[in-house]
Structures are given as structure tokens and as C-alpha cells.
Amino acid sequence: MKDFQLLTTRELSAALQYLASGSKVKLLAGGTDLLVDLAQKSHRLAGIDYLLDISQIKELKLIRVRDNRLEIGSLVTHTDLSENPLTRRYFPMLVQAARVIGSTQIRNRGTVGGNINHASPAADLLPPLLALRSEVELTAQGGSRVLPLSQFVTGPYQTCLRPDELLTTLRLPLPSPDxxxxxxxxxxxxxxxxxxxxxxxxxxxxxxxxxxxxxxxxxxxxxxxxxxxxxxxxxxxxxxxxxxxxxxxxxxxxxxxxxxxxxxxxxxxxxxxxxxxxxxxxxxxxxxxxxxx
Ligand SMILES: Cc1cc2nc3c(=O)[nH]c(=O)nc-3n(C[C@H](O)[C@H](O)[C@H](O)COP(=O)(O)OP(=O)(O)OC[C@H]3O[C@@H](n4cnc5c(N)ncnc54)[C@H](O)[C@@H]3O)c2cc1C
The missing domain is CATH 3.30.390.50 (CO dehydrogenase flavoprotein, C-terminal domain)
Incomplete structure (x- = not known):
């Protein structure tokens, strides 16, 4: 593996600019999957020029209800997901899944976006998020697109994220009482x-x-x-x-x-x-x- 530089930003716009630069940029959220890949010299990191730490971008840490959907920012941690009153109210199944991930330390660092993008066959959030018909919002400098999560994950450890895109938000339709x-x-x-x-x-x-x-x-x-x-x-x-x-x-x-x-x-x-x-x-x-x- 060749050397790469570590970049960090607090601004989503700056992150999108780095992604649009044409260099090979790998995003770093909580790092709980990525640092294991780094230590193991995984092929998933082959040829990267930059590791871009996005963990301080505040606008990606929100959970809110909008247009009859729960919106979950990609940097929401498993701990925040399971403790949030809106998730607890509308999606107890998701809370249950987030609570059994790894350990307290892993849940405090690991994020929803990291769990989805790593796309492991064992990712605990993927089955409930798929069953709840979630959508992902993928953002690049030129704009955003929204896809069903079922179309986003295309295989083991594979998604259709483009190199210039970042997963910004997850959207879950609020369930009716039946x-x-x-x-x-x-x-x-x-x-x-x-x-x-x-x-x-x-x-x-x-x-x-x-x-x-x-x-x-x-x-x-x-x-x-x-x-x-x-x-x-x-x-x-x-x-x-x-x-x-x-x-x-x-x-x-x-x-x-x-x-x-x-x-x-x-x-x-x-x-x-x-x-x-x-x-x-x-x-x-x-x-x-x-x-x-
Ligand atoms: C000891 C241990 C125990 C674990 N136990 C479990 C478990 O029980 N269940 C489980 O499901 N997982 C488990 N994991 C895996 C891991 O903790 C989770 O998958 C976690 O959610 C990953 O999130 P992260 O923020 O750390 O991702 P990172 O490691 O930062 O990133 C993972 C991947 O996602 C990409 N990425 C991250 N954010 C974005 C974004 N916004 N847009 C586009 N790409 C992005 C990164 O580039 C990278 O490819 C465990 C890991 C460890 C080390």
C-alpha cells in the first residue's frame, strides 16, 4: 500500500470539494471498520491518495422528522441512534439492532453511514433498515440523488456509491400503527x-x-x-x-x-x-x- 495523506474538515462543502478533485479519497467516519482494513492492508484501501476524516461535520449528526420520514444523518453513532427519542418512538427495532453492535466503545464511535457503506454481510443495521424500506441520500458537489437502500447495496462489501459522493442522510418512512x-x-x-x-x-x-x-x-x-x-x-x-x-x-x-x-x-x-x-x-x-x- 502506498503512503497517503490524512485530511480533515468540519464543512460538508469542503468534503465534497475534496471528493470532486479527481484524487482517490477514502472517507473516515468512526474508523471502526476502516482502521481494521488499514491494519490488515486491505485491498479496499489500495491506491488511495487521501483519507478524509469527516467525523466532525455537525450537520451529518442530526436525527429529525421531516415530510413524514425520519431522517438520520450518516454520522449518527449507534449510541446516539439507540438513545434518540424519535428513533425509540418510531423504530424500536432499529434501537434494538443498534444496541447489540460490538461494545460500548464501538457503539460510541461507529456510525450508521459507516455500517451501511462497509456493507458487510453481518452489518447489524442493514436487515432492519432494508425491512423498513429506507432510502439513502447520496450527495456530490453537483447535487444529490436518492435511492432505495435495496439498490444501494449491490453485493458483499459493495455499494453503488460514486467516488465523488458521500452518503449524507438516511430516510425512513414513518410507520402507521398497523x-x-x-x-x-x-x-x-x-x-x-x-x-x-x-x-x-x-x-x-x-x-x-x-x-x-x-x-x-x-x-x-x-x-x-x-x-x-x-x-x-x-x-x-x-x-x-x-x-x-x-x-x-x-x-x-x-x-x-x-x-x-x-x-x-x-x-x-x-x-x-x-x-x-x-x-x-x-x-x-x-x-x-x-x-x-
Ligand atoms: C471490535 C468490533 C466489533 C464490531 N461489532 C459489530 C457488530 O456487532 N455489528 C456490526 O454491524 N458491526 C460491527 N463492527 C463493525 C463497525 O463497528 C460498524 O460497521 C460501524 O458502524 C462502522 O462505522 P464507522 O463510522 O466506524 O465506519 P468507518 O470505519 O469510518 O467507515 C467504514 C466504511 O464506510 C465508508 N463511509 C463511512 N461513512 C461514509 C459516508 N458518510 N459516506 C460514504 N462512505 C462512508 C468509509 O469510507 C469506509 O469504507 C465491529 C467492529 C469492531 C472493530
Whole structure:
């Protein structure tokens, strides 16, 4: 790896100017993924001219509601995300996911934007953010574009971010009261662990039927993506009559169809089935408690 220079700025406009310069610039937010890449001389840092520290840009640390959406700045840390009253009110599933990331130190430094852009198959925020149909705002000097997160992450450790762009904001449509969600996760130890398997489930319940189901496992497929066949199987099923075993079995099968048979399949297939059943059961109990089942 060749030498590079470290740059820092407090201004978004200056950061965008550096990115537009034509030099190879790598962004540094909390550094919890990047510094590991640096220490390991990762190919992801090959040929960079500058490391640009954006961690002091205040305008990217905001969480606010605008136009019926929750907007989360890319530099919001996992700690800020999980402690924010708006996130807690509208997206408890996201709070749950942010709370289990790494350790206190990692959560204090690691950011939402870093988690998304690193695009690890085990990134804890990706399954809930995908299930919640989030959009990303990508900004360059010439302007911004907005994409569904599902189109932004294109593969393991891959996104369609252009070299002159920075992820500025994440937008989540506020859910109506008929939406329910559950986040489940299995890790190796209680602290500082990357998820072995996780699952985000979001459904709407209308007249006692599941609708608009979104089921996204983490660490199960090459990169977090919805299990479309299970989602289709869930839609229009009566909440009170659901065959949990069948849904778990379908999820395991779809995971294998997407990732192929691997050394971990004998463990992950039943484990994912179990997470799907737990998530569905949690939602079914909540629906029953609301008298909507
Ligand atoms: C010990 C340890 C435990 C961990 N445990 C977990 C865990 O349990 N769950 C989990 O999901 N992750 C875990 N991680 C990974 C990491 O902490 C998270 O992914 C974190 O959110 C990364 O954010 P960051 O701000 O540190 O990113 P950085 O390391 O600063 O950046 C990561 C990547 O994103 C790019 N980037 C950052 N911000 C932007 C932006 N605004 N626009 C465009 N590109 C950007 C960078 O250029 C880089 O490529 C762990 C890491 C460690 C070291």
C-alpha cells in the first residue's frame, strides 16, 4: 500500500470539494471498520491518495422528522441512534439492532453511514433498515440523488456509491400503527461480537391478515437481502392461523437457494428457521394484545 495523506474538515462543502478533485479519497467516519482494513492492508484501501476524516461535520449528526420520514444523518453513532427519542418512538427495532453492535466503545464511535457503506454481510443495521424500506441520500458537489437502500447495496462489501459522493442522510418512512416489527439476533458471545445470524421482520396487519411482509436475514446470504418467497407466502395469511413451522422451513430453503450449500448450512438453516418462528410469534403476541388478531 502506498503512503497517503490524512485530511480533515468540519464543512460538508469542503468534503465534497475534496471528493470532486479527481484524487482517490477514502472517507473516515468512526474508523471502526476502516482502521481494521488499514491494519490488515486491505485491498479496499489500495491506491488511495487521501483519507478524509469527516467525523466532525455537525450537520451529518442530526436525527429529525421531516415530510413524514425520519431522517438520520450518516454520522449518527449507534449510541446516539439507540438513545434518540424519535428513533425509540418510531423504530424500536432499529434501537434494538443498534444496541447489540460490538461494545460500548464501538457503539460510541461507529456510525450508521459507516455500517451501511462497509456493507458487510453481518452489518447489524442493514436487515432492519432494508425491512423498513429506507432510502439513502447520496450527495456530490453537483447535487444529490436518492435511492432505495435495496439498490444501494449491490453485493458483499459493495455499494453503488460514486467516488465523488458521500452518503449524507438516511430516510425512513414513518410507520402507521398497523405495522409490526421484530429483530432477532444470535451472536457468539454477549459482547464485541459480529452477528452469526440476525433477522428483521416487518409486517402490516389488516383485518387479521399479514400484508406487505418484509423479511431480511443478516449473515445468512452473501449480503443482506429480502427473502421474497417467504414474504409472498406470508402475505394474506391469517395471523391467528399461521403455520410457523412451514414459514421457518421456507426461510431456510430460500437462504440456501440464495447462498448455496456452505459449511455453515447445517447450523444456519435450522437456526434461521428458529429466528423466523420467534419473530413471527413475537408479532402474533403483540397483534393479539392489540386485539387485532
Ligand atoms: C471490535 C468490533 C466489533 C464490531 N461489532 C459489530 C457488530 O456487532 N455489528 C456490526 O454491524 N458491526 C460491527 N463492527 C463493525 C463497525 O463497528 C460498524 O460497521 C460501524 O458502524 C462502522 O462505522 P464507522 O463510522 O466506524 O465506519 P468507518 O470505519 O469510518 O467507515 C467504514 C466504511 O464506510 C465508508 N463511509 C463511512 N461513512 C461514509 C459516508 N458518510 N459516506 C460514504 N462512505 C462512508 C468509509 O469510507 C469506509 O469504507 C465491529 C467492529 C469492531 C472493530
Amino acid at each position: 405495522y409490526y416489527g421484530s429483530f432477532q439476533r444470535i451472536g457468539r458471545r454477549k459482547a464485541v461480537t459480529i452477528a452469526r445470524l440476525s433477522l428483521a421482520l416487518v409486517v402490516r396487519v389488516t383485518n387479521g391478515l399479514f400484508q406487505d411482509s418484509r423479511l431480511v436475514p443478516g449473515s445468512a446470504t452473501p449480503y443482506p437481502q429480502p427473502l421474497a418467497r417467504v414474504e409472498a407466502a406470508l402475505n394474506n395469511q391469517a395471523v391467528a392461523m399461521l403455520d410457523l413451522e412451514e414459514m421457518g422451513r421456507l426461510a431456510g430453503e430460500e437462504m440456501v437457494a440464495l447462498s448455496g450449500e456452505r459449511w455453515s448450512t447445517p447450523y444456519k438453516k435450522p437456526a434461521l428457521a428458529s429466528l423466523v418462528k420467534k419473530a413471527l410469534l413475537a408479532i402474533m403476541e403483540e397483534v393479539a394484545a392489540d386485539g387485532k388478531g
